[in-house]
Amino acid sequence: xxxxxxxxxxxxxxxxxxxxxxxxxxxxxxxxxxxxxxxxxxxxx
Amino acid sequence: xxxxxxxxxxxxxxxxxxxxxxxxxxxxxxxxxxxxxxxxxxxxxxxxxxxxxxxxxxxxxxxxxxxxxxxxxxxxxxxxxxxxxxxxxxxxxxxxxxxxxxxxxxxxxxxxxxxxxxxxxxxxxxxxxxxxxxxxxxxxxxxxxxxxxxxxxxxxxxxxxxxxxxxxxxxxxxxxxxxxxxxxxxxxxxxxxxxxxxxxxxxxxxxxxxxxxxxxxxxxxxxxxxxxxxxxxxxxxxxxxxxxxxxxxxxxxxxxxxxxxxxx
Amino acid sequence: xxxxxxxxxxxxxxxxxxxxxxxxxxxxxxxxxxxxxxxxxxxxxxxxxxxxxxxxxxxxx
Numbered sequence: 001x002x003x004x005x006x007x008x009x010x011x012x013x014x015x016x017x018x019x020x021x022x023x024x025x026x027x028x029x030x031x032x033x034x035x036x037x038x039x040x041x042x043x044x045x
Numbered sequence: 046x047x048x049x050x051x052x053x054x055x056x057x058x059x060x061x062x063x064x065x066x067x068x069x070x071x072x073x074x075x076x077x078x079x080x081x082x083x084x085x086x087x088x089x090x091x092x093x094x095x096x097x098x099x100x101x102x103x104x105x106x107x108x109x110x111x112x113x114x115x116x117x118x119x120x121x122x123x124x125x126x127x128x129x130x131x132x133x134x135x136x137x138x139x140x141x142x143x144x145x146x147x148x149x150x151x152x153x154x155x156x157x158x159x160x161x162x163x164x165x166x167x168x169x170x171x172x173x174x175x176x177x178x179x180x181x182x183x184x185x186x187x188x189x190x191x192x193x194x195x196x197x198x199x200x201x202x203x204x205x206x207x208x209x210x211x212x213x214x215x216x217x218x219x220x221x222x223x224x225x226x227x228x229x230x231x232x233x234x235x236x237x238x239x240x241x242x243x244x245x246x247x248x249x250x251x252x253x254x255x256x257x258x259x260x261x262x263x264x265x266x267x268x269x270x271x272x273x274x275x276x277x278x279x280x281x282x283x284x285x286x287x288x289x290x291x292x293x294x295x296x297x298x299x300x301x302x303x304x305x306x307x308x309x
Numbered sequence: 310x311x312x313x314x315x316x317x318x319x320x321x322x323x324x325x326x327x328x329x330x331x332x333x334x335x336x337x338x339x340x341x342x343x344x345x346x347x348x349x350x351x352x353x354x355x356x357x358x359x360x361x362x363x364x365x366x367x368x369x370x
Contacts, residue, residue, distance in 0.1 A: 021061030040091040040100055044184065045194055097367050100311065109313040148315060152324075169313055175367050201319040202349070279321055308341035 003031040048201075051245060056276060058283045061208065061245075063270040070205045070271040076290035077200035079191035082122055083280045084112040084138060084162060086196075087183030096172045096180055103180065106171050107142070108196045110152045111280045112186055115161035116140075120188045137185040138162050146174025162186070165279035198278060201288050207266030209249050211241035217261035223253035240247040245272060311359050317351035329356050 004011045007028035014021060014031070022029050049061040062070060086107045092101050094166035098106075114120070121127075137275040139158045144150045152169035172180060192196035211231070219237040232239050234255065239262070241247070245262070254262050277283040311326040334343045342353050362366040 017106045035093075035095070041088065042091070042100065042104050043088050044086045045196070097363055102310075106310070106313050109321075113357075149327075166321055168327065169321065170310060170323055170326060172310065173363050195319055198319055230316045243364075276318075276320065278319060 002033055002034055006030045006032055051272070053061040053284070054097065056279060056283055056307065057274070059272065059274045061270060061272055063208070063267075065269060065271065067268075067271070070273060072294055073273060073287070073290055074203045074205055074275075076293050077203045077275050077286055078198055080082070080293040081199040081286060081289045082132055082188045082190045083117065083199045084120065084186045084188050085194075086110065086112070086184055087187040087189075088113055089182050092181040092183065094180050095178045096183075097178075098172050103127050103172055103182070106195075107182070107184070110171075111278050112138075112157075113165045113280055116160075117188070117281075118269060122188050122190075131255070132185070133275055137187055139183070139185045141183050142171075143181040144174060144179070146178040147176050149173050151178065155184075156240050199280055200275055200283075200290070201278045202276040203274070205271045206248070207268060208270035208272055209244055209247040210265050210267050211244060212263040212265075213239050213241070213249065214259075214261040216259040217257075218259055220258070222258070223262060224255045226252045227258045228252070310363055311361070312355060315349075315352040315355050318349060320349070320350050320352050322347060322355045326356065326359075329359075 003014055004010070005023040005026060005028050007030070008023060008026040010023070010025050011034075011045065012023050012025070012031060015024075020029075021031060038041050046065055047061075047063040050058075051061060052059040058153075058157060068088050089104050089107060091103075094103065096103070097152050121136050121139070123130045123132070123136045126133065128135065130136075142150070142154060144154055150171045150173070151167060152171060153167040154162040154171070155164060156297045157163065174180065189197040191200075217238045219234060219239065221234055221239070224232045224234060228250070229248060230242070231241055231243045231247045233242045234240070235242075249264060249266060251264050275283055275287055277286045281289075311323045313323045314320060315322050316341050325347065329338075329345060331340055338357060342348075342356065347356060
């Protein structure tokens, strides 16, 4: 699963083996989940 | 049945209907609100949305935009359609909305495949986009009735009241207290006596009766006359709306008639 | 964002929002609403009580 670091804006792959969530490039610990590229269908209510 | 027009505007009508029952007046009101089918955006597919609003919020806002159609009768309701509700050009109007910021996305930016279909109001803000933000939405509108969801409601504010009748007895001494207390300026003083000059505005609140020391006033509803006011949401002129509501009632009655005829 | 329709009666109110917002800078809001044809109190409160937060929140996007 690809995430995006909120500080360095790089796309980050998370290594689940490693304890904790951290950007490997800048060490920032807040990551954002990117919007999936699939089409989202919903009813307009 | 007697019909008397009080007020007619593009989106609002007020008329006096006498010689009918409350059930009939209520039938007209209910049909205007929930039985007249119109188009509204039903399902959407979001390809991209990087705006500040959530996908669901944009979906709701799009659904609430009232849609005008030049030829509404050419569309059928999905459950009555020959495609069996699967979706075909006979019961769906596709649209596309794609915009890139900065700027406001308005209802006029929704592009329908049928040139006869357009939003009733051009300047409804859908979403505001900042620098580099983008929305790409595709979807379709269907024709349904207000019972399914209020976005398909053709009449917004529909109501009726009994026609008031104000009788002023001989004991009126022209004190003017009833005129003062009336919140809708129904009464006026004429030749030393109170007179009902603006009777259609009366809401039968009976404040004037409480105030009248001489007990000269009598306010009663006329039980077979109704002041009906209908307001359209903008999808069609209100005259057409009332006519269509009456047609819907007639259609139901004819259905029942046909079913009863089958029995014998 | 201003709601598209009035919560109570369902009448469209948002199409006058931008004009309303411009005009209340110089005119009394009540008069502007009368001018724009928003005459019911349920619809009037939609515009009168609305606080536009999108511009404020967008900075934290």
